[in-house]
Amino acid sequence: MTEGAPGGMEWSLRIVPGRRWRGAVSGVSGWIRELAPRGRNVLSRAVLPPVQVDRLADRVGAGPVAWAVELAQGMAEHMTTQIPQLAVDGLVQELRKGCEAVALSIVAALAENVEVAPEPPAEALTGAAEAVGRGVGIEHLLQSVQLGHAYAVREILAEAERHLPASDRFAVVGHVSEVLFAIVNQLSAEMTREFSLAHAAWVTSSAAVRMELVQEVLAGKPVAAEHAHRVLGYDLTRRHTALVVWADDLEQADPRRLEAVAEQLLRAGGATGTLILPVGRQRVWAWGSSVRGASVGPLTSTGTPPSGIRVAAGLPESGAEGFASSHGQALDAVRVGMLSRTGRWLFDYAELDLIAMLSTRLDEACRFVHRELGGLAGAGEPATTLRTTLKCYLDTERSLNTTAELLHVARNTVAYRIQRAEQVRGREIEVRRMQLQVALALAEEFGDLVLGEPTTPG
Known part of the structure; x- marks a missing residue:
């Protein structure tokens, strides 16, 4: 309408x-x-x-x-x-x-x-x-x-x-x-x-020629570095960090604006060379390069893009193979970003690699979360507070003081919540601790997508 x-x-x-x-x-x-x-x-x-x-x-x-x-x-x-x-x-x-x-x-x-x-x-x-x-x-x-x-x-x-x-x-x-x-x-x-x-x-655009060559590199086809440099204006022999920048909706879908965000982030991170390609109207693929052995710096320190724009980043990788693998990681981070219920704008594969791998089948992730969290997978503010506290506690190597500082609550409050979380979960936190931390991370990232009632297989 x-x-x-x-x-x-x-x-x-x-x-x-x-x-x-x-x-x-x-x-x-x-x-x-x-x-x-x-x-x-x-x-x-x-x-x-x-x-x-x-x-x-x-x-x-x-x-x-x-x-x-x-x-x-x-x-x-x-x-x-x-x-x-x-x-x-x-x-x-x-x-x-x-x-x-x-x-x-x-x-x-x-x-x-x-x-x-x-x-x-x-x-x-x-x-x-x-x-x-x-x-x-x-x-x-x-x-x-x-x-x-x-x-x-x-x-x-x-x-x-x-x-x-x-x-x-x-x-x-x-x-x-x-x-x-x-x-x-x-x-x-x-x-x-x-x-x-x-x-x-x-x-009639130069992007068409460049995209054709980029697709060959991503597919693992042999491409001479000198030829790639002439066509792309970008050195494939260096160390690359790949980005995908996209807009949430059509109102934000201006490729030139997205390209500017990608360029700014990569340059601020220390990239000395960039390659940015529009992919339709609502996203761009981008790579930033640095000399071999160096890496483009953390993007979190470079400011926040305009509202409605999201960024996914791969790991720094070297050479043509690294150009492709970093891009693949950025695409995995995009998938997390498209499903995420958090308010973040940056989806860095370095932080989300485990979540990206575990969320390829969201139905299985949902069942995993419910198995590991038990009653902590419930809806409502009390369960959310317990999950947040428990995740922070485990992420800080079970430090009551650090958790209290980060959550701005009293140390005794943290201790009470941890005890209560164990009761609601039905198991002590040491039982399958690694799985518990992963389940808490999935719940924080995807919210109701994994906390809702899991579907029955078949």
């Missing part, structure tokens, strides 16, 4: 005020409001801003919205399984946002039985620019739209069969088909237009 549409949501397909869907049968669409997700805590895994998701939940109910978020996750997984070219950094994140925006739009249109204007959600189109810079063709994008359409139809009709008597299903099939075909037609046309514009701008 655009601003001014019912609910004022700017991320969804625009609803034509007062215009009911042609061919819809009065009363049949009410079953949409009975939808509910199969999993738990699904809304906490939404990738669109919570305020936007909550607006629709206020109008049609939390159940249908959570069902749509779950539908979008399934759509994105189906697309990336069938089209592996889409499962790359930058593009896959935009794909997930687009799927969620479309799924929520579908639920809004069906639940409110209103007509959709030809104006796809902005989040569904940002992947076009990302795809161009990654060498992904328009045929893959259009195929993803068709795959998403087929997946959504199958899931929606399965729900209709569960909720409606046979006498109503024929009308619903027609209604669903008309709504979804309209959305697919709109998306396909607009996606093609966006891709054409982005491609025309990309092929």
Whole structure:
């Protein structure tokens, strides 16, 4: 919807005020409001801003919205399984946002039985620019739209069969088909237009040539250092620290602004050479180099970027292989950053390496956290306070005094909380201490994503 549409949501397909869907049968669409997700805590895994998701939940109910978020996750997984070219950094994140925006739009249109204007959600189109810079063709994008359409139809009709008597299903099939075909037609046309514009701008840019060479280096292909220096203006034989800088939302998505942040951070950290490449509209890849044996300094000492901008950093590594490995580490840190519930702006692989490795399967991480924390995995302020205190206590080598200073509480308060944490956990802190510290770190970083009720395997 655009601003001014019912609910004022700017991320969804625009609803034509007062215009009911042609061919819809009065009363049949009410079953949409009975939808509910199969999993738990699904809304906490939404990738669109919570305020936007909550607006629709206020109008049609939390159940249908959570069902749509779950539908979008399934759509994105189906697309990336069938089209592996889409499962790359930058593009896959935009794909997930687009799927969620479309799924929520579908639920809004069906639940409110209103007509959709030809104006796809902005989040569904940002992947076009990302795809161009990654060498992904328009045929893959259009195929993803068709795959998403087929997946959504199958899931929606399965729900209709569960909720409606046979006498109503024929009308619903027609209604669903008309709504979804309209959305697919709109998306396909607009996606093609966006891709054409982005491609025309990309092929005439120097970034296209540089990205092609960078992709060869990242893939481990032999690239002569002299040739790379001529094309990139960057020395691959030195020591590199890779960054990924991205914007939280479209309003912050100015590649020049992101490039400036990357340049400033790397230079402030001591880099004497930089390579910065835009990857679509919402992120840039960057490397800072120093002479062999030296490293770009800590980024935490270089100030804070503008609000809404996040940074992931890899470890300093040497040579062409280090150029690629540091970038891979930065991408792992990006994944943590996209899921993180903390307010931090910097996601440094040097600090998050263990969390990055353990969070590749978030469902397993959730079960691990519950196994290790026991009652400490509970919701609410008391459990949060105990987890925070216990983590600080363990991180400071079990120093009551240091923990008290860091948390600004009395030493006796820390001692009481540690004793209480052991009681709530059901085990002393020395039992599987390493696992306990890891579980506390995961809980601090991912919050409700791992503290919610774990799903049952299978």
